[in-house]
Amino acid sequence: MLNSLYASLPGLDGAIERHRYLNDAQALWHDLERLLNANAPSAGSWLPGAIGDDIGTIADSLGLGAHFIPHLKRTGNSALRLGAPGETADVIVVAHMDRPSFRPRDLATGELYPMCSIRIPGQAYTCAAKAVRFTDGRMVISARGTITLEKRDGVDSIRFAAESGSLAHGDTVMMDVEPVLKDGVVTATGLDNCLGVISALGAAAALAAVEPHLQKLGKRLLIVFSDQEEGIPDAFFGYGASRLTGIMPAPTYGMICVDGQTAGANGGSPRMGEGAGFGTVSGWSRGSVVPPNYVSLGVDLAAAVNAASPGSVQINTGYLSRSDDMILSRWTQILAMIGPPMANPHTVQETARLSDLQHTIRWLTLYLTAVLGMDEALNQAYVLNR
Numbered sequence: 254m255l256n257s258l259y260a261s262l263p264g265l266d267g268a269i270e271r272h273r274y275l276n277d278a279q280a281l282w283h284d285l286e287r288l289l290n291a292n293a294p295s296a297g298s299w300l301p302g303a304i305g306d307d308i309g310t311i312a313d314s315l316g317l318g319a320h321f322i323p324h325l326k327r328t329g330n331s332a333l334r335l336g337a338p339g340e341t342a343d344v345i346v347v348a349h350m351d352r353p354s355f356r357p358r359d360l361a362t363g364e365l366y367p368m369c370s371i372r373i374p375g376q377a378y379t380c381a382a383k384a385v386r387f388t389d390g391r392m393v394i395s396a397r398g399t400i401t402l403e404k405r406d407g408v409d410s411i412r413f414a415a416e417s418g419s420l421a422h423g424d425t426v427m428m429d430v431e432p433v434l435k436d437g438v439v440t441a442t443g444l445d446n447c448l449g450v451i452s453a454l455g456a457a458a459a460l461a462a463v464e465p466h467l468q469k470l471g472k473r474l475l476i477v478f479s480d481q482e483e484g485i486p487d488a489f490f491g492y493g494a495s496r497l498t499g500i501m502p503a504p505t506y507g508m509i510c511v512d513g514q515t516a517g518a519n520g521g522s523p524r525m526g527e528g529a530g531f532g533t534v535s536g537w538s539r540g541s542v543v544p545p546n547y548v549s550l551g552v553d554l555a556a557a558v559n560a561a562s563p564g565s566v567q568i569n570t571g572y573l574s575r576s577d578d579m580i581l582s583r584w585t586q587i588l589a590m591i592g593p594p595m596a597n598p599h600t601v602q603e604t605a606r607l608s609d610l611q612h613t614i615r616w617l618t619l620y621l622t623a624v625l626g627m628d629e630a631l632n633q634a635y636v637l638n639r
Contacts, residue, residue, distance in 0.1 A: 345504045352443045509589045529613035589624075
């Protein structure tokens with residue numbers, strides 16, 4: 254199966270074998286650390302001084318500068334285009350770049366309201382935080398301090414205490430901590446979803462190395478770094494992704510959501526240290542469901558990849574949180590949910606393994622090659638060309 258896939262896109266095996274991130278863990282860590290330290294406020298991640306700038310810089314270093322779109326029309330998203338010219342992408346990959354955010358409700362008390370799902374370890378949680386605002390044409394840090402989240406009689410209380418600078422209405426507050434890499438494990442905040450962003454960048458770099466073949470075959474890929482994925486779970490969320498539906502035709506085949514996947518939720522997979530996660534249903538079907546033919550494709554391709562390199566891919570049989578797939582499944586088919594396992598989301602103790610991230614880059618590259626419809630044998634066997 255792998256040999257057939259490689260034959261469908263000449264040079265892909267070499268591009269993966271020579272990939273910077275797959276051969277140099279320090280290079281991968283350097284770029285991941287840059288993203289983790291970036292300002293990524295929900296609703297402002299694409300603005301100058303925010304994480305979109307950092308994504309563009311990394312894209313340029315990977316040879317993707319000519320493909321990078323800092324602001325995709327009026328969507329508030331950044332993007333990369335690969336392959337043949339044309340408006341209709343065959344597959345769209347979406348990885349959100351914003352992170353859990355809060356805004357001031359009462360400046361006198363420091364009370365905040367959430368723009369995201371609240372996940373408080375225990376009854377109370379205090380951690381370092383920063384506030385950002387748009388001034389002089391860019392996003393800048395306006396204050397640093399701490400954020401405290403508490404449950405009071407079943408109601409969330411969120412407060413920010415500034416230690417430097419000042420908080421103003423319209424500022425966005427985010428958790429903040431210096432990322433640490435120790436023994437191959439990253440501890441930080443913002444792995445949700447810097448893991449997805451750098452996975453998508455890594456796959457784009459591999460496919461860009463064989464872009465002439467994509468163009469010859471008339472294949473088009475759009476990778477979107479979406480904003481405003483974070484949101485209140487019992488209200489509408491995924492605003493940036495939803496705006497795609499108003500500016501372009503639906504993709505030929507569908508989309509892939511790339512996001513960190515919570516490790517061991519409810520005792521199930523994925524597990525850290527066992528490779529990339531391949532998800533097929535989110536929110537126990539309150540989100541999106543991958544069609545059965547793509548489930549079979551993923552399971553069989555994962556088996557082939559694991560036979561060649563054990564521990565590369567694991568099927569996510571645990572609880573998978575909804576992401577941009579929730580919104581985009583109303584517009585197009587969700588072909589997969591892919592991402593590295595991570596623990597402790599929405600805290601400053603988020604953790605993930607660099608090795609799982611490397612496996613995710615390789616797995617996403619291979620799965621994308623398959624669902625782009627370049628291997629006629631796979632097209633026939635899994636009904637990919639209808």
